[in-house]
Amino acid sequence: MAGSAGDLVRLVAKGHGRSRAELARLSGMAPSSVSLRVEELIDAGLLREDGEGASRGGRRPRQLRLHENAGVVVAVDVGTHHLRMAVLDLAGRVLLEHELPGDITEGPEQVSERLLEHVRMTLRQATVEQLPLLGVGIGMPGPVDPAAAKVIAPSRMPGWNEYPIGRRMSELLGVRVVVENDANLMAVGEHRYGWPDRDNLMAVKAGTGIGCGIIASGKLHRGRGAAGDISHVPVHVPEPVTCSCGHSDCLEAHASGAALRRTLRAQGIEVSSSRQLVELVNDGVPEVTTLVRNAGRLAGQVLTPLVNFFNPDVLVLGGGLSAAEPFVAAVRGAIYERCLPLATRDLEIATAVTGRDACMLGAGALVLDEVLASEWVDDTLSAR
Amino acid sequence: MAGSAGDLVRLVAKGHGRSRAELARLSGMAPSSVSLRVEELIDAGLLREDGEGASRGGRRPRQLRLHENAGVVVAVDVGTHHLRMAVLDLAGRVLLEHELPGDITEGPEQVSERLLEHVRMTLRQATVEQLPLLGVGIGMPGPVDPAAAKVIAPSRMPGWNEYPIGRRMSELLGVRVVVENDANLMAVGEHRYGWPDRDNLMAVKAGTGIGCGIIASGKLHRGRGAAGDISHVPVHVPEPVTCSCGHSDCLEAHASGAALRRTLRAQGIEVSSSRQLVELVNDGVPEVTTLVRNAGRLAGQVLTPLVNFFNPDVLVLGGGLSAAEPFVAAVRGAIYERCLPLATRDLEIATAVTGRDACMLGAGALVLDEVLASEWVDDTLSAR
DNA sequence: CCATCTTTGTTCGGAATCGAAGTTTTGTGT
C-alpha cells in the first residue's frame, strides 16, 4: 500500500534523514507527501519526533528518529573462542551487550544450543523485555553461503560444513536470521559505524585466521560468495610451512594468529590466544614482537596489489593482531612503500573504529538492512 | 514532467525490457501506466514497435525497440598507434565503424584535431546524416579522471597530462563527452556485449601496457579513480628491469607488449607492434613464443590473488597479447593452479567476445548510459 | 527592532498513477 514508506524509514535509520525537509530532498518525494507519510509512521509507532535541531538560517527542523520501542534485533559474533552478543534498536544503537567464552570446535549443535539459550536469556532482560524481536544477525569465522545461511568448507570448524544454522535459529526464534562471514561483517560494521561516507572500503581481519571484507559502492561485495579471501595468497618467506590448502607459502600459514602461536610453541613460548600474543608484544618480548612485525610485513605485501587494484578510500585493520602496534606499523609501511602514489594519496589506513565490536555491529547492521527493506515496515503501517 | 520515462527507455536500451508487460514487471510500474508512457515515447519518436515476439503461453508480446532515428552516439578508442571510431544507435548497435593509424605521442592538440575532423567526416556519411548526435565516448590508454574528463599522470603519452580533451571536444561538438580509461572501457564493453548477466567481471587488457577494468555489481568500479591498476605489482623474475615507477620487478616492466618488444630488440629481433608480435608467435618463432608464454605466466601470477579477492564471475582477457594462444593458456594455467577451488569453480576465463572492438564499444555503452540517464529523454518527450 | 531572506513544514486542487476488471490473442488439454 504505502509504496515508499520503507525508503523514509531506511533514510532515518542510516542517519541521513533527520527532518521532513531532509527526507524530501533525499528521497525525491514531494515535501507534502513526506509530511503525510511521516505522520503515518509516527502514528504507527515507527518514528518519533525528537526535539528540534539547529537552525540553518530558517525555521528549526523537527528532528525525527526511529522509535526505540518499535523493535530490536540481536547481533551475534561467533568467534573461535568466544560468543559476543548484543541487542540493537532499529537505529543500530546498542541496548545490551555481553560476551561469554565458547569453543567453536564443540560443533554446531552444542554451539547453537548455547547461542539460543543466551539469546532468549538476553531478551528477557528488563531493558528490552517488551520489545518485539525482528531479526538476528550471526557472524561466523569461515566461508558462508548467505543465501542458504550455512557455513561452507570451513577449515577450523569441524562438523560445521553445510550446517544450516540460519534455518535452525530462524525456526526456533520465529524471525529472519542472516548469517555472514566475520570479515565481511567487520567491513559492514566499520563502514556503517566508522566511515559512513566512504563508499569503497577494505577491512582486514587478522586474528586466528586472516580474512578481508570488501565494501564496493557502499554495499558488501560478495563476488560469487567467496570474495575477500586473502589467506592463501603466496608470500615471500625463507622457510615453507604447509598450509591446509596444500601449498607451503600461504599468507595464513605464516602470518595468522594460529601460525604465530605455532611458531612460538616451537620456540618454547606457549601462547593460548591472540590476545595473550598482543600482551606479550606490549610487554616488549622481543621474539614475539619480531614475529608480529614480520606478520604485518607479509600482510602488507599481500595487501599492496589489492589496494592498487581495488583503490579503496579506507583500509581498516581489525582482529586481534591489529591491537599490536608493530603489526599495524608494518602493514602501513609495506603499503606506503610499494603502492602507487595515486592509490595511497587519499588512502586512510586505520585500525577498527569499533574495535572488538566490529563484526557484531556488522551483523546487526546487515540484519537491520534486511528488516527495514522487508515488508515489515508496510505491514506495521497498515496494522494501524 | 514524465518522471519515469527514462527508466523505461533504459530498460529497452539494455535489452531487458522487450514488451510492455515485461517493462511493467521490471520497472514496478502498473501495466496501465507503462502502456500510456510507451505510447508517448512512440509518439515522441524514441521507441518503435518491432513486430511480435514468441508467445509464452498467451497473447504474443508486441516487441519494443529504440527508434533508430532517435539519435546516435560516437565511440572512440584512442590507442597508442591507432584511432578507432564507430557510430552507434541508442541500442548500442554499430552503424558505421572505421579505423585509422595514429600516434598518440604527437600530443593532444594534434590528436584531438584529427579526431574531431574524423568525427565530423563520419557523421556526414549517408547512413547517419540526418540523425542527431547525442554524445561522444572516448577511451584513452592511461589513467583518466572521468569527472574532469582529463588524462592524468600518463606514462607513455607525453604532453597529455591534464589536457582537457573532454571539455575541448564537448565545446566543439556541442554534446556531452565522456572520457575513460581503456581497460575500464574494455570491461564495460565486454560486460554489455558479452556477459550481460554476469555482474562481477574483470577485464585484463594486455597490449602495449597492462591494465584491468572492474565491473562490480554490474557497474564500473573506479575506486578513488585509479582502480584496476595491476601494472606495478611485483613479480618473481630472475633479472630486474627498471620500470618507469622506479621499481625493478613490476609486471608491466616484464610482461607488457612494450617490455617484450624491448627484450626481443636486445636479441636482435625487431618488432614494431603487438600485432606483429602475435604474428611471430603464430608463425611458431620459438624465442617469441617462450617470451609470450612467460608473460602470460607472470600476468597469471599477479591475477591469482586478485581473482581470490574479487571472486568475479568472469575474467576476460583482451588487448593485443590475448590473440596469442600461449599467453592465454599460461594465464589460465596459473590461475587454475593457484587460485582457491571456491574461486575458480564457477569462474569463466575467456578472451574478449568483442575482440578489438571492446574498448570502443565500452566507450559507446558508457556514453549511452549517460545520455539515457540525462534530461534528454524527458526533454524529447515534452518537445512533442 | 523591523524588514527581508531562509528554511521548515502544511494545505489543497489538479494531474499522474494505480489496480481491478475487461478485451484480445494465443497455447493447452480433452
Place this chain on the structure above:
DNA sequence: ACACAAAACTTCGATTCCGAACAAAGATGG
C-alpha cells in the same frame, strides 16, 4: 473443435502524489 487458462495489453474510476502557494519560525543586517 471446443472450453479453459494464460499472457499481453487497455479501459476507467478511485486514489495517491505532486507542486505551488501559504504559514510558521527563525537568522541576518541595518
